[in-house]
Amino acid sequence: MAATYKAPLRDIRFVLHDVLDVSRISRLPGYEDATPDIFDAVLEEAAKMCENELFPLNRPGDEEGCTFENGVVRTPRGFKEAYATFIEGGWTALATHPEYGGQGLPKTLNFVVEEMICSANLAFGMYPGLSAGAYNAIAAHASDELKARYLPKLSDGTWSGTMCLTEPHCGTDLGLIRTKAVPADDGSFRITGTKIFISAGEHDLTENIIHLVLAKLPDAPEGTRGISLFLVPKFIPDANGAPAERNGVACGAIEHKMGIKASATCVLNFDDAVGWMVGKPHRGLQAMFTMMNVARLAVGMQGLGIGEAAYQGAVAYALDRTSGRALTGTKYPDRSADPIVVHPDVRRNLMTMRALNEGARALSYWIGTEIDVSHHHPDPAVRQEADDLVQLMTPIIKAFLTDLGFDNANRGVQIYGGHGYIREHGMEQYVRDARITQLYEGTNGIQAMDLVGRKLSAGMGRLLRRFFHPADAYIAAKKSDPALKELIGPFAKAFQRLQQATAGLAQKAMANPDEAGAAASPYLRMFALVALAFMWAKMAEVATVKIAAGEDVDFHQRKLKTARFFMEQVLPEHLAAFAVAMAGAKTVMAMADDEF
Amino acid sequence: MAATYKAPLRDIRFVLHDVLDVSRISRLPGYEDATPDIFDAVLEEAAKMCENELFPLNRPGDEEGCTFENGVVRTPRGFKEAYATFIEGGWTALATHPEYGGQGLPKTLNFVVEEMICSANLAFGMYPGLSAGAYNAIAAHASDELKARYLPKLSDGTWSGTMCLTEPHCGTDLGLIRTKAVPADDGSFRITGTKIFISAGEHDLTENIIHLVLAKLPDAPEGTRGISLFLVPKFIPDANGAPAERNGVACGAIEHKMGIKASATCVLNFDDAVGWMVGKPHRGLQAMFTMMNVARLAVGMQGLGIGEAAYQGAVAYALDRTSGRALTGTKYPDRSADPIVVHPDVRRNLMTMRALNEGARALSYWIGTEIDVSHHHPDPAVRQEADDLVQLMTPIIKAFLTDLGFDNANRGVQIYGGHGYIREHGMEQYVRDARITQLYEGTNGIQAMDLVGRKLSAGMGRLLRRFFHPADAYIAAKKSDPALKELIGPFAKAFQRLQQATAGLAQKAMANPDEAGAAASPYLRMFALVALAFMWAKMAEVATVKIAAGEDVDFHQRKLKTARFFMEQVLPEHLAAFAVAMAGAKTVMAMADDEF
Incomplete structure (x- = not known):
């Protein structure tokens, strides 16, 4: 019995409308159009896209994985077409700014769509997810010129983005990075160094890839206070903004991983690559944290997404698979045995998954609405309060929801018994895919x-x-x-x-x-x-x-x-x-x- | 940094000699030769075999996996040679009876060796592990003729064994099995049906494979009281006991699994295969439980084995990998950062792994000694007491030690951070391999x-x-x-x-x-x-x-x-x-x- 996924729209609406009252979001300046009806309409479309386009590619994407040959990374069959449909539907532009071609809808809505995407196909979700992070960092810290050149393309999804932090010898401890940035005469920089674990670092979905790279200027102080952030495009845009000259950045290898095999995790070699500084010298880590905080919450949503998908698969199996009889006496006399949902230990697992998912959904959507309040409320004191709460809850949502995703995936496998261990049933993939969420972004x-x-x-x-x-x-x-x-x-x-x-x-x-x-x-x-x-x-x-x-x-x-x-x-x-x-x-x- | 494994002989000796006093085992009739010195000597040899022969094949075995072509299953490169070395060293005969060529050493010793084998290479350990189960069931329930014909070969490892229980529509609920056994004129039976999830069901390590198959006689009552047990060899031995005529059992496919990829998990089709009954008609489940109980404890040892290997890998990495400085101030001023072992959260994980492994080792070895007491003590009351304890603790050891193996494997991955997710480092394999132990054998x-x-x-x-x-x-x-x-x-x-x-x-x-x-x-x-x-x-x-x-x-x-x-x-x-x-x-x- 294969895995199954239907977006839990009724549960989502319950949280958004009845528990959190998202109508208060549409009362914020700038979100007047984001009425509860618009929320529902967008979510119904998102559900169709996730169920029909992304979910069917999840298992085959895992089996095929990405391939690397002569510096070229290919995503699994169907990913290119699905990505084209995805950007055509405007999904990358959902919450980006109208100035850059975005729909300017609330982040809350983005949160919910992220949950669905990650339920349907976590590996696929990495590509637009990284772009959103790059968009946010550029929007918050880059010059108007860089914004005008790059944001529309990241918004409409024809270009994608990356975050280049980790190096072979350092991950969390970014003060130790060695990638160098040397100023050129024209105000640009030349970037040289090696970055590893770069999700979406190279692939065949977009015509250009915009890397945001942490590097050190020649005069940089030691440690994390000497790191600057640079924008390094794979192809340098020409005067018209079209991808032109190939930049000095190349994919050296892709990693062979436990899961998210359809997401290309790249070693990137920067060799005198042309880049432009984003934000101020030596303040790159602060700029990168703009991306990281959004990314941490997004990773939390990945956990919830997997947790929900695992629950749905487990329920379907528990109602279908028969074994033994209920302890209190036969419940389904017409069948040769009762479905395993009658057994208390199976039910304990199902109920635990359900209680964790639904509780985590309420918590994370709440924090989603607080992000919108923190950006759009007219009263700075209210904005600060909301931002405080978001900051407080970010590590909790990242850690707890990813643990939940992994634990629920394992509960799902356990309900499937030995069949959960077989790849074709799709449950063990959730375990392998969920495992990365407990590791990356800190x-x-x-x-x-x-x-x-x-x-x-x-x-x-x-x-x-x-x-x-x-x-x-x-x-x-x-x-x-x-x-x-x-x-x-x-x-x-x-x-x-x-x-x-x-x-x-x-x-x-x-x-x-x-x-x-x-x-x-x-x-x-x-x-x-x-x-x-x-x-x-x-x-x-x-x-x-x-x-x-x-x-x-x-x-x-x-x-x-x-x-x-x-x-x-x-x-x-x-x-x-x-x-x-x-x-x-x-x-x-x-x-x-x-x-x- | 690749995984590493050294058999924890000092810890093992502490438990065996100082905590459990295994000298009391050598005072049991039949075990006079199993002195504490013999224990130590055997364990040192076992350590060498596991560290030098089995462990180096663990990663490549996972990458290559088993292959299936035209009914033939091939184990990964090196497995055949390692198996030859393994049986040459007498490891399959360690605890088998001298009457059948065995060394007749205590089960306790076998327990310890099983832990080491499973630390080194869980997938490899499946092959002799299944043989041991088959040996035990035949030794306990089969006729003298079957014993004489099959036990010496299972003991010296030239033949291997399987347990054929599960069918596509039933696992735990064995009352539903459909495989049929029809009596032939010569006292043998003809077995027809399909079995799935058969570990070591087909492979290239031994010249013959002896299947123990649950099936129903034509007059069988419904449910679990109508199941009989049959011995079905892949090749029917000729008058001299040499493998001769190919029997009607064929491998239809191997499963594509989350882990233990070097262990062949087979679909076996029995088509009028010749078999002989083991034990009494309709009492097959009782006979099979002889295997199952031993197998459940053995699966517990698999969990401990992985738990120990994961701990060792994590310690090596935590001492090597540097990141940040100790919260209480720099501990290693000569290095550009402190090794991560200084961080309390890393230490919490290491200490938890250690405390669980060492506690579980003491508990399981204790139960190992009680098995020996239950078989060899001259006083039937003492034997019964020991057997009671073994029965009580069997589900606890199976479930808790396999959860421990999986959890510790995940703690190991967590200590490696993102590197833990990369296959070449070997930690994520422990997670995938350990996952099956929570599922099979109940x-x-x-x-x-x-x-x-x-x-x-x-x-x-x-x-x-x-x-x-x-x-x-x-x-x-x-x-x-x-x-x-x-x-x-x-x-x-x-x-x-x-x-x-x-x-x-x-x-x-x-x-x-x-x-x-x-x-x-x-x-x-x-x-x-x-x-x-x-x-x-x-x-x-x-x-x-x-x-x-x-x-x-x-x-x-x-x-x-x-x-x-x-x-x-x-x-x-x-x-x-x-x-x-x-x-x-x-x-x-x-x-x-x-x-x-």
């Missing part, structure tokens, strides 16, 4: 360090309050509501432990920074579970109101059932994370390096 | 059901007491020992919760069997963590004595450090498992089947 351990090392202390805890205050207020307002008590109770207790862990961590980390490092991962995990509990409480509240009003009662009953499962069966994981985060660094650090 | 969900549904209630809780009594006695004896208090405390509390969960489960499951099913997986997980805590308490006790005696102090201090880490940082996971197991089936089962 491993999930790095995300945890970002959370405890940077985000918690930022502005004397200001970022943290952007989550703690609304959670606190919500609990205070709803804890006596008889319809919600059973759900608010566990959420409130978990939130209290999170506050306790936060206070404990802040205190211990001052005396010894290893305390923050040792607690980081379990602390992030705990924070994410509490955030999901918050989302489930809110979703249950909405569902209760809808049920009372007689609206789509079955659908909203399912939300309540899943909310209760989350609180009883998923949230308790925070107890272990709490205990471990509070236990301290001593046993973690006790071994000398050479004792391992 | 998925880990099935193991959990076996534990709560069969093992807990067996003999009115008699099996359970074989673990609870010694744990209880140990806590009572040691809890006041000042040197052990800090370790016994957490173990005792966790054990108390396990007792509480057991009592709660027994009570609730009587009213509603879904309660047992819903709690099964978290209950098994909790049980395993408590069992590991028991092992770590014992290991810490031994280490404390050795340190006091001035013996190999550094080594034993590392044991103490890891024991403390286990209690503070790993064991708390049981809190979540406890909460979830106690929460009940209601929310797990709330959704109707068609609501998913």
Whole structure:
């Protein structure tokens, strides 16, 4: 039985309209056209594109992979045609600025479309995903001339983009990069060096590829404060903006990877390549972080996308495959055995996948709307508040949603049993594809360090309050509501432990920074579970109101059932994370390096 | 940086000699020659074989995989030669009976060698592993004639074996199998049907392959009580016992899998194949369970093997790869950055891997020694007690150690960062290879059901007491020992919760069997963590004595450090498992089947 995917539009609409009220986005200046109806219409089109164009290429793309010959990278059969359809449909231009030919729709909408694309075909999604990152960095930091030349092409998707950070000897520790940029007389630079792990670094989908490259000027100070950002096109545009002279950048190899095999991961050799500086000298890392933060959230959506696809495959199989009889007696006497969905352990896996996916969807879309608020709200104080929350939640969404994607993919395989291990059924591909999301854009351990090392202390805890205050207020307002008590109770207790862990961590980390490092991962995990509990409480509240009003009662009953499962069966994981985060660094650090 | 493997002989000796005192095995009748010195000598030879012959074939075997052409299966380059060396070294005959040419050494020793083989090359280990299962089933259930004809060849490895259970429409639910066995005039049978997922079903390593096949006689009752077991050789031996006439069994295809690509997973078509019955009519499942129980423990050792190999790879990388500086200040001023082993989150992963591996090693070797006691002790009461414990712990070892293998492989990849995702570094292969161990020989969900549904209630809780009594006695004896208090405390509390969960489960499951099913997986997980805590308490006790005696102090201090880490940082996971197991089936089962 092959994998299956239908965009979960009903669930998406529930979150967007009923839980988050995206109509408040259309009240923001510049988003007047993004009415809830437009949201729905765009999402229906996106669903068709993902289900009909991208999903059918997912398995064959994995089997065929990309090929590399004489410096040329070819994507798997069908990818070129699908990409042409994709840009024709305007999907690369969805949230880009109208000044550069974009549709200027909210980022929230982009978030949702990203989830669908990644459910359907994660490897395909890498190509437009990287372009979006490049677009954002150029839009935020480049000169008007560079913007005018490159943004329209990145927006309409005829050109694509990359982020060139990693070198063979350094990934996270970018202060060590060796790629050099030498100024030329005409204001441009000559870039020389080797970059690795460059997604979409070379391929056959677009007529040009725009690399954003971190490099060091000759007079650069040591470390991360000496890095500049350069725009290096594969083909240098001529006076009319058409791709002309081949630049000094070449693909040296593509990596042989565990998964996302249809995404070309390239070694790029820059040899006196012509480039233009983006932003200020030595400030390249700040500019790159514009891309990275957006990219981290996008990677989180990749996790959710896989998590949803794995769930759908697992449900289809659990309803179809028969084995044994229900423990409480035969449920399907007409069949030679009951479908495995009757077995409690199978159901535990299905419900866990479902509760995690739906909770993560609410959380990530919420942060999506806050991005729009942070860019478009007329009040700078409101913009700042929204941006604070986005910053706080970025490492949590990146790490937790990618862990979720991988874990759900594995739950899906487990439900398939031995058949899950066979490539043709498509479930094991989700495991292999999801695995990269926990590693790139900063491993999930790095995300945890970002959370405890940077985000918690930022502005004397200001970022943290952007989550703690609304959670606190919500609990205070709803804890006596008889319809919600059973759900608010566990959420409130978990939130209290999170506050306790936060206070404990802040205190211990001052005396010894290893305390923050040792607690980081379990602390992030705990924070994410509490955030999901918050989302489930809110979703249950909405569902209760809808049920009372007689609206789509079955659908909203399912939300309540899943909310209760989350609180009883998923949230308790925070107890272990709490205990471990509070236990301290001593046993973690006790071994000398050479004792391992 | 490529993966690396050295057999952890010092750790193995610690468990065998100092913790488990294997000299008591050599005091069992029949094992007089298996002195501790012999153990060590065999293990040193096994280490050489695994490190030098099997490990170098692991990566290339994965890349090349098995090939299938015109009914012929070819193993990857080097496998034939390695297999020849393997059987020449007598490794297939290690624990087989001297009557059939075996060395008759204890099963415990076999367990340890299995761990090493699976660290070095899991896919290779499948071939002799399946043979051992076939050997055991024939030795336990077949006629003397079949034994005399087949066991010497399986023992010396010139022939190999398989287990043919699964059919396309049924795996766990064997009552549904359709393969038929029709009696012939000469006392043999004619077998017809299709079996899938047959490991080592066809290959080029041995001159004959002996299939053990579940099939139904014409008069068979419905369900699992109508299944018989047949021995079906690929080539029917002639009067001299040499492989002669080709039998009616053919490989129809090999599966394209996520991992263990060098292990041929075959579709086998039986078409009027000649077979002989093993055991009694309609009692095939019982006979097959002889193989299955041994196989389940062996699969557990596969998990530990991968867990150990992943740990070693991760340590080597963490000491070599540099990135950033220690949070508490530069540790390696001579290097441009500190090795990542200084970072607390990396260390958390390394310590977790280490604590799980060493705890699981102690637990599984303990059960290995109990197998020997259950077979060789002169007192039937002692044999029964030992067998009870083995039965109780079999699903726990299968499920927990394979989860451990997969999780540790993923921790290894995480430490490698993006490099872990690249095939040439070898870490992602561990993830793919380990994944099957959670699925075959009964998925880990099935193991959990076996534990709560069969093992807990067996003999009115008699099996359970074989673990609870010694744990209880140990806590009572040691809890006041000042040197052990800090370790016994957490173990005792966790054990108390396990007792509480057991009592709660027994009570609730009587009213509603879904309660047992819903709690099964978290209950098994909790049980395993408590069992590991028991092992770590014992290991810490031994280490404390050795340190006091001035013996190999550094080594034993590392044991103490890891024991403390286990209690503070790993064991708390049981809190979540406890909460979830106690929460009940209601929310797990709330959704109707068609609501998913």
